[in-house]
Amino acid sequence: MPSSIQYYCQVDASWKNDKEVAGVGWSLHSMQGNQLLQGSTSIRATNTPGEAETEALRIAVTQVRALAFDKVHFVNDCKTIVDELVQYITGATIGKVRNTENISMIQDIARVAKDNGFTFSYMPRNILWLVDELAKKARCNNQNYVITWF
Numbered sequence: 512m513p514s515s516i517q518y519y520c521q522v523d524a525s526w527k528n529d530k531e532v533a534g535v536g537w538s539l540h541s542m543q544g545n546q547l548l549q550g551s552t553s554i555r556a557t558n559t560p561g562e563a564e565t566e567a568l569r570i571a572v573t574q575v576r577a578l579a580f581d582k583v584h585f586v587n588d589c590k591t592i593v594d595e596l597v598q599y600i601t602g603a604t605i606g607k608v609r610n611t612e613n614i615s616m617i618q619d620i621a622r623v624a625k626d627n628g629f630t631f632s633y634m635p636r637n638i639l640w641l642v643d644e645l646a647k648k649a650r651c652n653n654q655n656y657v658i659t660w661f
Contacts, residue, residue, distance in 0.1 A: 513630050516584040517542060521639050522571045523588060524563035525646035529556055532653055533563040536645025537571035539580065545661075550574055551645040552656040564589035565613045565620075567646070568596070568631075572623050574658070581627045586634040588643075592617075593633045600624055600631075 518539055525534035533556065538549040552570070557563040568587055575583055587593050592613065600621045623629065636643060648654065 513584060515582060515628065516630065517582040518547070518575075518580055519584045519586060520571055520575055521586050521634070521642045522567050523636075523639050523642040523646045524560070524567035525643070525650040526557065526560040526563040527650065529558050531556055532650055533557050533566070534646040534648070534650025534654070535563075535567040535570050536642040536647075536649060537567070537574070538642050538645070539575060539583070548578075548658060548660045549642075549645060550656065550658040551649040551654060553649045553653045561589060561592055562613055562616075564592050565616045568592065569616045569620050572620050572629060575629075576623050576627055581629075583627070584630045584632065586632055586639070588634060588636040588639050590633040593631050596620060596624075596631050 518541055520537055520539045522537045532553040534553050536551040539547045541547060554566055557566060564587060568585060596617055599617050
């Protein structure tokens, strides 16, 4: 993780199919590893798992910014979305055609990231078990937004 960050936020989505709600889970931690807060919610049905992952990142980024955190590093298990987001933020040449369903969300995330010192990287799903469980629970229970402070 970049040395300039103060916090990291794990983010995941749970998706079953394009007819059912998806779930979002995120958890904010200090660099010392202390969990500070977490959030989860169900979201409208999305066309693809990637669209649900992008929406999960957008929700987490928006919420963390609204709570006045900056210099946060976000980790997610969807490498394609993270790579596209990093390319967009850095202005790098995009290696693949963008998914038009995700581009407006990617732009929203990038705008907030640039203004708040947010960075992003990929992390395997087995490390993100906590937010994976939060997202699944939110999807299965069609849960309204819940935020918990620790």
